Amino acid sequence: MEIIAALGELGLGERLLTTPAALAAFSCDGLTAFTARPCAAVLAESTAEVVATVRACHATGTPFVARGSGTSLSGGSLPVAGGVLIALNRLNRVLSIDPESRTAVLEPGVINLDVSRAAAAHGLAYAPDPSSQSVCSIGGNLAFNSGGAHCLRHGMTANHILGMTVVLPDGELTTLGGPSREGLGPDWTGMFCGSEGLFGIAVEVTVSLIPIAEATATFLAAYDSLSAAGDAVSAIVAAGLLPVAMEIMDALAIEAAEASVKPRYPPAAALLIVELEGDRDTVAADTTALEALIAVSGAVSVTHTADPEERALIWKGRKSAFSAVGWLAPDYIVQDGVVPRTQLGRALAEVEALSAAAGIRVANVFHAGDGNLHPLILFDGAEAGALERAEQLAADILSMCVRLGGSITGEHGVGVEKRAHLPLMFSPDDLTLMGEIRRSVDPGELANRGKMLVPMAEGTAA
Amino acid sequence: MRHTIATDTLGPRGPALTAPIDACVHCGFCLPSCPTYVTLGEEMDSPRGRILLMKEVLEGTLELDSALPYLDNCLGCQACETACPSGVHYGELITGFRAHVEPVRRRPAAARLQRRLLLETLPFPRRFALAARLGRPARALAERLPSPLAAMLALIPDRLPPAAPLPARMPAQGPRRARVALLAGCAQQVLDPDINWAALRVLAANGIETVIPPGQACCGALAMHTGASERARPLARANLAAFPTDVDAIITTAAGCGSGMREYGLLLAGEPDAEAGAALAERVCDVATFLDRVGLIAPPPLPEPITVAYHDACHLAHAQRERTAPRRLLGAIDGLTLVEPAEWELCCGSAGTYNVEHPELARRLGARKAANLRATGAELIVTANIGCLTQIGLHLREAGVEMALLHTVQVLDRAYAHALKGAPPR
Numbered sequence: 001m002e003i004i005a006a007l008g009e010l011g012l013g014e015r016l017l018t019t020p021a022a023l024a025a026f027s028c029d030g031l032t033a034f035t036a037r038p039c040a041a042v043l044a045e046s047t048a049e050v051v052a053t054v055r056a057c058h059a060t061g062t063p064f065v066a067r068g069s070g071t072s073l074s075g076g077s078l079p080v081a082g083g084v085l086i087a088l089n090r091l092n093r094v095l096s097i098d099p100e101s102r103t104a105v106l107e108p109g110v111i112n113l114d115v116s117r118a119a120a121a122h123g124l125a126y127a128p129d130p131s132s133q134s135v136c137s138i139g140g141n142l143a144f145n146s147g148g149a150h151c152l153r154h155g156m157t158a159n160h161i162l163g164m165t166v167v168l169p170d171g172e173l174t175t176l177g178g179p180s181r182e183g184l185g186p187d188w189t190g191m192f193c194g195s196e197g198l199f200g201i202a203v204e205v206t207v208s209l210i211p212i213a214e215a216t217a218t219f220l221a222a223y224d225s226l227s228a229a230g231d232a233v234s235a236i237v238a239a240g241l242l243p244v245a246m247e248i249m250d251a252l253a254i255e256a257a258e259a260s261v262k263p264r265y266p267p268a269a270a271l272l273i274v275e276l277e278g279d280r281d282t283v284a285a286d287t288t289a290l291e292a293l294i295a296v297s298g299a300v301s302v303t304h305t306a307d308p309e310e311r312a313l314i315w316k317g318r319k320s321a322f323s324a325v326g327w328l329a330p331d332y333i334v335q336d337g338v339v340p341r342t343q344l345g346r347a348l349a350e351v352e353a354l355s356a357a358a359g360i361r362v363a364n365v366f367h368a369g370d371g372n373l374h375p376l377i378l379f380d381g382a383e384a385g386a387l388e389r390a391e392q393l394a395a396d397i398l399s400m401c402v403r404l405g406g407s408i409t410g411e412h413g414v415g416v417e418k419r420a421h422l423p424l425m426f427s428p429d430d431l432t433l434m435g436e437i438r439r440s441v442d443p444g445e446l447a448n449r450g451k452m453l454v455p456m457a458e459g460t461a462a
Numbered sequence: 463m464r465h466t467i468a469t470d471t472l473g474p475r476g477p478a479l480t481a482p483i484d485a486c487v488h489c490g491f492c493l494p495s496c497p498t499y500v501t502l503g504e505e506m507d508s509p510r511g512r513i514l515l516m517k518e519v520l521e522g523t524l525e526l527d528s529a530l531p532y533l534d535n536c537l538g539c540q541a542c543e544t545a546c547p548s549g550v551h552y553g554e555l556i557t558g559f560r561a562h563v564e565p566v567r568r569r570p571a572a573a574r575l576q577r578r579l580l581l582e583t584l585p586f587p588r589r590f591a592l593a594a595r596l597g598r599p600a601r602a603l604a605e606r607l608p609s610p611l612a613a614m615l616a617l618i619p620d621r622l623p624p625a626a627p628l629p630a631r632m633p634a635q636g637p638r639r640a641r642v643a644l645l646a647g648c649a650q651q652v653l654d655p656d657i658n659w660a661a662l663r664v665l666a667a668n669g670i671e672t673v674i675p676p677g678q679a680c681c682g683a684l685a686m687h688t689g690a691s692e693r694a695r696p697l698a699r700a701n702l703a704a705f706p707t708d709v710d711a712i713i714t715t716a717a718g719c720g721s722g723m724r725e726y727g728l729l730l731a732g733e734p735d736a737e738a739g740a741a742l743a744e745r746v747c748d749v750a751t752f753l754d755r756v757g758l759i760a761p762p763p764l765p766e767p768i769t770v771a772y773h774d775a776c777h778l779a780h781a782q783r784e785r786t787a788p789r790r791l792l793g794a795i796d797g798l799t800l801v802e803p804a805e806w807e808l809c810c811g812s813a814g815t816y817n818v819e820h821p822e823l824a825r826r827l828g829a830r831k832a833a834n835l836r837a838t839g840a841e842l843i844v845t846a847n848i849g850c851l852t853q854i855g856l857h858l859r860e861a862g863v864e865m866a867l868l869h870t871v872q873v874l875d876r877a878y879a880h881a882l883k884g885a886p887p888r
């Protein structure tokens with residue numbers, strides 16, 4: 001093959017992978033329902049190698065897919081069959097930290113949590129904290145504009161990316177944004193963030209850091225219904241409090257967490273986790289206010305702690321919940337949809353109704369403060385038709401989100417999974433325009449072909 | 463993860479092979495604690511990747527020969543199980559898979575010879591001691607030998623400590639609180655016989671009587687974990703016959719042996735003595751766990767304070783999920799300060815015969831572990847497995863560091879005897 005010969009010239013040695021086993025290992029991401037074999041995988045160790053690989057792809061018209069840690073839940077890092085997979089996980093150095101300007105320069109494969117680990121020495125942290133933060137990479141976060149529990153106050157990934165160096169789909173190296181936010185002209189950084197790799201590969205990323213708060217308090221409030229917990233969230237926001245995180249888990253999600261990392265949550269139909277953060281006085285004052293709000297919200301029980309180990313366990317339970325659901329059923333679909341926060345109670349009731357009507361169990365664990373739902377649809381793939389029924393329920397839930405004024409994805413991206421649902425939110429004109437913008441940068445649709453937008457080769461929709 | 467493997471065609475081990483594949487959701491939470499992923503940085507050498515490879519081989523969509531190098535790289539350390547939120551029993555999968563494919567796999571001649579030498583000497587203390595003495599002069603030839611053999615020779619210790627044979631029974635001191643049977647083990651008994659003696663004395667000091675049943679064999683873990691079930695089964699059966707059922711526990715002092723014996727149920731799955739194997743497995747208990755369970759009689763305070771770094775042996779921390787007991791035991795010694803090394807979950811690279819079969823990877827992991835332990839500034843390193851003691855000692859020496867190394871029971875033993883200071887570097 002032409003592309004294999006071209007890659008062979010790059011002197012990658014054993015880091016050019018073409019054996020069946022190597023390609024099999026890279027054949028899917030966190031959404032295993034989709035698999036495809038690339039023709040080669042490249043384990044890049046430098047910007048120059050990424051550039052050279054992309055150039056080879058461009059010269060031969062071969063589609064390529066960037067991969068960080070492969071934890072995408074929407075098929076974002078699924079290879080294109082016969083294309084090239086560019087693995088960036090070895091590009092994992094924190095290049096520099098500037099405590100004064102509170103910025104860090106990172107290679108794209110740096111693991112999210114490692115940024116905060118490196119910054120801790122300066123009393124700083126990297127705010128966006130996806131539940132997968134111990135594994136997922138900055139490059140993947142950037143491509144998906146990933147969120148996390150603590151993004152309620154601090155904002156999603158895009159709010160923390162100042163600039164980057166990217167390899168465009170034709171192999172050109174260019175810089176977007178810069179060390180400060182005060183740039184002139186279009187916000188290219190903003191456009192690249194969340195574009196799911198369609199505009200190329202980020203090879204160096206400058207992020208902003210936040211000071212580690214002086215005080216933190218984490219509350220666990222138990223409720224006897226999901227909607228009561230949802231209403232409490234609205235009440236807290238309406239009262240003007242701004243917690244750093246507000247998360248809800250239902251009984252099934254609690255059961256899964258207890259089976260797995262045993263966070264010792266109180267038994268409840270719904271558990272609300274609220275975290276306050278700030279200087280000591282603010283947290284003390286907010287604690288009083290929050291206790292009063294929870295007291296009248298119908299909570300069955302409430303506890304709070306500032307102990308780092310207890311807090312870590314609470315968050316470990318929450319952050320392991322997706323994977324822990326593996327204890328409850330052989331298969332499940334992680335859904336990701338958004339509703340306006342004021343519609344939270346209604347949306348949860350609708351999820352319950354849809355689940356009951358379909359006779360399919362749904363576990364709920366979600367970023368309540370953002371109205372970002374994560375219904376986990378449980379099924380047994382060995383049963384005939386079970387997958388199709390689960391997918392139908394997932395689609396019904398998304399339609400409901402859009403109907404209530406929300407969106408089909410909060411943070412997991414469109415990938416291949418939700419491509420078909422885009423017309424729920426965008427008109428044909430919108431989609432055509434998106435396709436045109438994409439092709440103005442990448443006429444051959446080589447970068448991550450088939451993700452998010454339907455490529456020209458497949459149809460005329462966009 | 464969904465798959466199309468017909469579990470019932472895989473024999474009695476079938477469910478143990480497919481259940482972990484069912485349970486894996488491909489989330490990757492296991493990646494940062496996998497020693498091969500952390501050092502090699504490629505998906506095929508990660509737990510998540512290996513599960514996918516084994517799935518595809520069993521489904522028939524991937525050739526075994528292509529997958530084997532990556533599966534062979536796995537240390538079997540089970541750190542991925544500790545990290546996995548989904549409860550994947552990876553250890554059962556890899557052990558079962560290795561046994562499943564052993565009959566059909568081909569190995570090069572030198573590797574075949576090495577494997578035979580290992581499997582026919584290590585599990586037998588007398589043969590091992592003899593081989594060590596014979597092998598030492600051969601080290602001069604190491605450069606000219608095929609590399610698998612040279613790697614084996616590098617591990618032979620310079621001197622073997624003299625071994626007083628273990629007694630048949632060690633009575634409890636004071637009122638008897640429990641009665642246990644001890645697995646003497648094989649390699650450890652040759653390399654450091656003091657560990658078992660220390661265990662006997664510590665158990666006795668805690669009112670525990672120990673019997674050392676005659677006729678017992680190597681635990682079989684080494685064979686079991688490298689796919690040689692047919693060699694492991696007779697060893698397990700010898701132990702089934704040798705160990706009495708009227709004791710409170712079967713005690714192991716090497717973490718690797720403990721985790722091996724706890725797998726007898728699986729090893730004998732589908733055999734007439736499967737149930738007996740599972741029952742024995744239930745009663746196997748690491749010496750630290752048992753002492754902690756009955757309640758340690760605190761040793762006298764140390765004359766001088768000492769700082770100790772505890773290294774979690776994979777086969778205790780991950781395979782037996784025991785991290786608190788050894789720390790509680792050591793913490794009970796007044797004057798002993800425990801410090802924690804970075805990257806506790808990463809294997810030191812010893813892992814049974816791994817340092818012989820994959821010397822380069824083992825060396826990288828050993829050096830990394832030694833550096834992390836050294837960075838704690840501790841005076842003494844303590845762990846629960848002979849393989850770790852040997853491997854860490856080797857890499858500390860290579861880094862030119864003089865640090866003392868002991869097994870948990872040796873620390874307790876010396877504390878009871880007022881002799882903890884001045885332990886010689888290994």
Ligand SMILES: Cc1cc2nc3c(=O)[nH]c(=O)nc-3n(C[C@H](O)[C@H](O)[C@H](O)COP(=O)(O)OP(=O)(O)OC[C@H]3O[C@@H](n4cnc5c(N)ncnc54)[C@H](O)[C@@H]3O)c2cc1C
Pocket residue numbers: 029030065066067068069070071072073075076077088108129130131132135136137138139140141142143144145146147148149196197200201202203322323411412448451488489490
């Ligand atoms: C258990 C679990 C929990 C999760 N929780 C959350 C959560 O709380 N919040 C959340 O937002 N997500 C969550 N996710 C989803 C996932 O972790 C995120 O989408 C994450 O950002 C993906 O990072 P990655 O390194 O694994 O990227 P990958 O999966 O490797 O790639 C993701 C996408 O980014 C592209 N990409 C990767 N690197 C680059 C680069 N350098 N330049 C350009 N494009 C690139 C890929 O082509 C792909 O399209 C979770 C996933 C799992 C499995």
Ligand code: SF4
Pocket residue numbers: 323326485486487488489490491492493509510513542545546547548549550552
């Ligand atoms: S953590 Fe568990 S479920 Fe997740 S990929 Fe690893 S083995 Fe599979």
Ligand code: SF4
Pocket residue numbers: 495496497498499508509512535536537538539540541542543552
């Ligand atoms: S057993 Fe150890 S080496 Fe093997 S996959 Fe698991 S963590 Fe990696």
